Structure formats: structure tokens, C-alpha cells
Amino acid sequence: xxxxxxxxxxxxxxxxxxxxxxxxxxxxxxxxxxxxxxxxxxxxxxxxxxxxxxxxxxxxxxxxxxxxxxxxxxxxxxxxxxxxxxxxxxxxxxxxxxxxxxxxxxxxxxxxxxxxxxxxxxxxxxxxxxxxxxxxxxxxxxxxxxxxxxxxxxxxxxxxxxxxxxxxxxxxxxxxxxxxxxxxxxxxxxxxxxxxxxxxxxxxxxxxxxxxxxxxxxxxxxxxxxxxxxxxxxxxxxxxxxxxxxxxxxxxxxxxxxxxxxxxxxxxxxxxxxxxxxxxxxxxxxxx
Amino acid sequence: xxxxxxxxxxxxxxxxxxxxxxxxxxxxxxxxxxxxxxxxxxxxxxxxxxxxxxxxxxxxxxxxxxxxxxxxxxxxxxxxxxxxxxxxxxxxxxxxxxxxxxxxxxxxxxxxxxxxxxxxxxxxxxxxxxxxxxxxxxxxxxxxxxxxxxxxxxxxxxxxxxxxxxxxxxxxxxxxxxxxxxxxxxxxxxxxxxxxxxxxxxxxxxxxxxxxxxxxxxxxxxxxxxxxxxxxxxxxxxxxxxxxxxxxxxxxxxxxxxxxxxxxxxxxxxxxxxxxxxxxxx
Numbered sequence: 001x002x003x004x005x006x007x008x009x010x011x012x013x014x015x016x017x018x019x020x021x022x023x024x025x026x027x028x029x030x031x032x033x034x035x036x037x038x039x040x041x042x043x044x045x046x047x048x049x050x051x052x053x054x055x056x057x058x059x060x061x062x063x064x065x066x067x068x069x070x071x072x073x074x075x076x077x078x079x080x081x082x083x084x085x086x087x088x089x090x091x092x093x094x095x096x097x098x099x100x101x102x103x104x105x106x107x108x109x110x111x112x113x114x115x116x117x118x119x120x121x122x123x124x125x126x127x128x129x130x131x132x133x134x135x136x137x138x139x140x141x142x143x144x145x146x147x148x149x150x151x152x153x154x155x156x157x158x159x160x161x162x163x164x165x166x167x168x169x170x171x172x173x174x175x176x177x178x179x180x181x182x183x184x185x186x187x188x189x190x191x192x193x194x195x196x197x198x199x200x201x202x203x204x205x206x207x208x209x210x211x212x213x214x215x216x217x218x219x220x221x222x223x224x225x226x227x228x229x230x231x232x233x234x235x236x237x238x239x240x241x242x243x244x245x246x247x248x249x250x251x252x253x254x255x256x257x258x259x260x261x262x263x264x265x266x267x268x269x270x271x272x273x274x275x276x277x278x279x280x281x282x283x284x285x286x287x288x
Numbered sequence: 289x290x291x292x293x294x295x296x297x298x299x300x301x302x303x304x305x306x307x308x309x310x311x312x313x314x315x316x317x318x319x320x321x322x323x324x325x326x327x328x329x330x331x332x333x334x335x336x337x338x339x340x341x342x343x344x345x346x347x348x349x350x351x352x353x354x355x356x357x358x359x360x361x362x363x364x365x366x367x368x369x370x371x372x373x374x375x376x377x378x379x380x381x382x383x384x385x386x387x388x389x390x391x392x393x394x395x396x397x398x399x400x401x402x403x404x405x406x407x408x409x410x411x412x413x414x415x416x417x418x419x420x421x422x423x424x425x426x427x428x429x430x431x432x433x434x435x436x437x438x439x440x441x442x443x444x445x446x447x448x449x450x451x452x453x454x455x456x457x458x459x460x461x462x463x464x465x466x467x468x469x470x471x472x473x474x475x476x477x478x479x480x481x482x483x484x485x486x487x488x489x490x491x492x493x494x495x496x497x498x499x500x501x502x503x504x505x506x507x508x509x510x511x512x513x514x515x516x517x518x519x520x521x522x523x524x525x526x527x528x529x530x531x532x533x534x535x536x537x538x539x540x541x542x543x544x545x546x547x548x549x550x551x552x553x554x555x556x557x558x559x560x561x562x563x564x565x566x567x568x569x570x
Contacts, residue, residue, distance in 0.1 A: 042477050049445055049484040053493060060494035061343040061361060063351040069343060079343070094515060195321045202331045216342035 021121040025129025026136075033137055040137055044144035048152075051087045051249050054211050055080055055153075058235075069083045074238075075245040084149045085237055086210035088142045089169060090239030093176055093208075093230045095138040096131055101187050103130035123276055124269070127184055129178065133172055141242035157241045165237045171257035174230035180266025185268070208233050231258045236241050290360060297521060302402040307411025308418065310499050311388075315419065328456055329423050330430070333369035337435075338553060340365045356495045356526060368492035370424050372418065375454045376483055381416035382462025383469055383479045405558060406551065440526030446536065447522040449470045453539040454515030460543070460550030461486075461511075467557035490516050511546065514539045554557040 071077035107113040206227040236253040355357025359494040496507040514535040521529035
């Protein structure tokens with residue numbers, strides 16, 4: 001009885017230790033980011049410059065900021081609002097993949113990877129901690145982008161609707177964490193994070209409805225888009241903020257986001273654990 | 289005198305070729321990365337093609353045609369994007385040529401070599417041009433077969449001249465950016481912003497006439513404006529694209545001025561860093 005109680009307490013202590021470690025990593029990353037304030041602002045502003053060519057191309061093709069084709073597809077022709085929502089929400093996906101994919105590599109560059117591996121906490125906490133801090137930074141950058149877009153294009157969304165969108169984005173981020181575990185695991189095997197990160201974010205930028213509706217994506221590519229939480233978050237957010245018609249209901253979108261989050265966490269967690277075991281067995285941590 | 293100059297030029301050329309071979313060897317040590325960066329440019333501009341195709345409701349848009357003289361949106365965007373990527377990558381490589389040497393721990397050795405730093409930077413840029421260029425050629429063949437872009441073969445030579453002249457002027461901008469990267473902490477931000485602004489004021493996927501007036505004025509001083517228009521015009525209309533020759537002439541003049549300014553700024557920066565003994569901080 002006493003032994004049982006003791007082991008239960010040890011379990012709670014370990015969980016508590018993992019949470020503390022995760023928060024410490026997140027705090028550490030936020031402190032580093034606060035030393036490079038300009039960089040935080042920079043990545044908030046630069047994505048606006050990436051979006052402008054799409055808006056300008058749309059204007060050149062449609063002759064204005066309204067597109068008849070977009071209207072016949074989704075019920076509104078305002079492609080500027082459509083693209084802005086896409087850019088802001090997709091920025092979460094880009095930063096989650098980028099940070100989780102590189103988190104261990106950056107620890108290695110700073111010479112702290114081995115020490116962290118020796119710490120009596122789960123390696124997942126390192127990844128979650130790093131990504132948690134990035135989610136906070138990404139939110140600050142999303143607000144900054146939104147303010148710039150509002151200033152440039154006069155786009156305003158009602159606050160109560162933004163709250164619902166924030167809930168969808170939160171579900172998306174939870175799912176993306178699971179997906180990013182999977183990416184981190186693949187990087188442990190293949191070692192070159194830049195190529196994989198670039199490929200994944202570019203590929204999913206192409207196959208998810210960031211700049212165009214889902215219907216514009218060829219069916220062979222759309223399948224890949226449909227397994228990503230960002231697709232449902234984009235559709236749901238536009239449904240709410242732009243009152244768009246869609247073949248999905250809000251309930252089905254929330255359901256899809258929850259299911260994808262569960263699946264990605266199971267797959268991501270198992271793959272990462274396996275990659276970690278594989279690396280340790282072969283003593284390849286330094287080669288990583 | 290001339291003999292001495294030729295001898296020096298030969299030596300510099302050998303150094304440049306050595307850098308190109310060296311970086312290619314490094315690339316080929318990561319075959320997956322090398323392969324990816326040959327095919328990646330297509331992935332980078334595929335969203336633009338898909339977006340344009342959707343917005344136009346097909347390949348052609350008469351509104352777009354009335355603005356650009358080319359109703360085929362896909363051809364316009366594909367050729368514009370291929371050109372812009374190739375030239376911008378060469379600018380990036382120039383800006384980060386020396387930084388890359390630092391990353392691989394060879395900066396000090398390179399600085400001690402009895403050759404001009406310009407030859408080393410040029411080596412990095414030409415490596416990128418050959419790397420991305422290989423990708424662009426593969427993609428244009430792929431797009432030609434898949435999307436059916438019709439290229440006027442008579443226009444290939446002047447289009448290549450447009451690429452060459454644009455790369456020279458972007459080398460100049462790259463040299464100025466290299467000076468910023470050398471001296472400023474987080475100088476890469478300047479390179480990123482300049483690259484993004486150049487992209488916006490270049491007629492990659494839209495004519496510059498739709499830009500606000502102040503951006504149009506900036507666009508007329510942008511070498512990529514002339515390069516993109518000439519490259520695309522020659523490949524679509526062939527030798528009949530008479531305005532293209534004037535654009536090449538303007539580009540050549542910009543090259544002369546910009547290269548002089550860029551090289552001067554770079555030399556001054558190099559001198560400044562050596563005087564301050566700041567190389568290790570870079």
C-alpha cells in the first residue's frame with residue numbers, strides 16, 4: 001500500500017517535472033527572442049510583403065479587388081480579405097514546423113543538446129517548450145500582420161467572431177504540434193532540417209487553401225490538403241469572418257480538427273519515440 | 289602591363305572556378321538537398337500559377353491581356369517567376385557568399401588567399417546560378433510539356449542576354465548587401481527586405497502599371513523590371529519584340545553604373561573592417 005502510494009507520488013513528481021521543464025524551455029526561448037526584438041518585429045512585417053504579390057496579381061487579373069470567379073465558388077468576391085486570413089493563419093503552421101523541426105538542432109548548435117538529453121525529463125518537453133514559445137511569438141506577429149493589413153486594405157473583423165476563430169486556431173495548433181513531432185522524428189533520421197522544413201512548408205502552402213479556395217486545388221493534391229488541420233482552420237475561419245458558404249458545417253470542422261489532433265499526436269509521438277530509441281541504440285546523437 | 293593584367297585575371301578566374309567546384313562538392317555531399325534545390329523553385333512558384341489559373345478561370349484573362357499585351361496568364365506568370373527566382377538567388381548568394389565561408393570555418397583562410405574577395409563572392413554567385421539555373425531549365429522543359437507554354441526559339445539567345453545582364457546588375461546590389469551583412473549585426477534582414485521589395489516592383493506576375501505611382505517610379509530604376517520584360521518578351525514574341533533591345537541597352541547602362549557603385553562600396557567596407565580588425569566578429 002505504502003509502495004503503491006510512493007510510486008503514484010513519483011509519477012506525479014515526474015509529470016510536474018516535465019511541465020516545469022517545458023515551461024523553462026519556453027521561458028528560455030522567450031528570453032532569447034526578447035534579446036532580438038527587431039527579429040520578432042521583422043518576421044511580423046515581412047510576411048506582408050510575401051502576400052502583396054498575390055493581391056496585386058489578383059487585381060491585375062480581375063481588374064479590381066473583387067473576383068467573379070471567387071464569388072461563384074465561395075459566395076464572396078473579396079479576394080483581399082480571403083488572402084489575408086489565409087496568410088495569417090498559415091503563418092502558425094510555418095512557424096510550428098520550423099521551430100519544432102529545428103529545436104533539437106539549435107540546442108546542438110548552442111552546445112546544450114547533450115546536457116538536455118541527460119536531464120531526467122522527456123525529450124518531448126524540449127520540443128513542446130520551444131514550440132510553445134514560438135506560438136506566443138507567432139500570435140504577436142499575427143496581430144502585427146493583422147494591424148498592417150487593416151491599415152493597408154481597411155480590413156476589419158468583429159471581435160466576437162475573432163474569439164471563435166481563435167478557438168479553431170487553438171485546435172489547429174494542437175494538431176500541428178503532433179504533426180511537428182513527426183517532422184522532428186524524420187529530421188533525426190535524415191539530419192538535414194532545412195530541406196525537409198522547406199519542402200513541407202512549401203508543399204502544404206501549395207495544397208492547402210491559403211490563397212485560393214479548396215476547389216481550385218487539383219484533386220490529386222487536395223487529398224494532402226485535407227489531412228492537414230490548417231485546411232479546416234482556414235475554411236472555418238473564413239466561414240465565420242467572411243460569412244462564406246461551404247460544404248462543411250462549423251461542427252464538422254471542429255470534429256475534424258479534434259480527430260486530426262488525436263491522430264497526429266499518436267503518430268507523431270510514436271514516431272518520435274522510435275527515432276529517439278533508434279538514435280540512442282546506434283549512439284548517433286552527436287552525428288545528428 | 290596588359291600581360292600582367294591578363295595573368296592576374298587568369299588567376300582570379302581560377303579562384304572563382306575553384307570556389308564554384310568547392311561549393312558544388314559540398315552540395316553533392318548532401319545529394320537529397322542538391323536535388324531538392326534543383327526542383328524546389330517549381331514548388332516555390334506553383335502556388336502563384338495555381339492562384340492565377342483560378343483567378344483567371346483558365347489560362348487566359350482579357351483584363352490581364354489588356355494590361356500586359358499577353359492574355360495567357362500562365363505563360364506570363366511562369367516565365368516571370370522563373371526569371372525572378374534565378375536572378376534573385378544570384379543576388380542572395382552574392383550577399384551571403386562570405387557569410388557562408390564563415391559558417392564552414394574557412395573565412396580567415398579565404399581572406400589570407402592572394403586573390404580578390406570579389407572573385408570568391410563571384411564564385412558563390414555563379415555556383416548558385418548554375419545550381420538554380422539547372423533547376424529552371426528542367427522546370428521550363430517540364431512546364432513546356434505539362435502546361436504547354438509556347439516558346440519562340442529565336443528569342444532564346446536575347447533572353448539569355450537578359451538573364452546575364454540582370455545577374456550583373458543584381459551582383460552590384462548583392463555587393464552592397466554583402467557590405468551590410470559584413471558590418472551590421474543581423475544584416476541578413478536588409479537582404480531579405482531588399483529582395484522582397486525588388487520582387488514586388490518587378491513585373492513577375494502583374495504589370496507595374498497597377499502599382500501605386502511611387503512604386504512605379506521605383507520600378508523604372510529596378511534592373512529586374514527591364515530584365516523580366518525583355519526575357520519574357522523575347523521568349524514569347526522572339527526577335528520581333530523590338531522594345532526588348534532597348535530594355536537590354538538600358539540594362540547594360542544600369543549594369544555599368546550599379547557595378548561601379550557596388551564594387552566601390554564593397555571595397556570601402558572591406559577596408560573599414562580590416563582597419564577595425566572586426567573580421568572575427570563578422
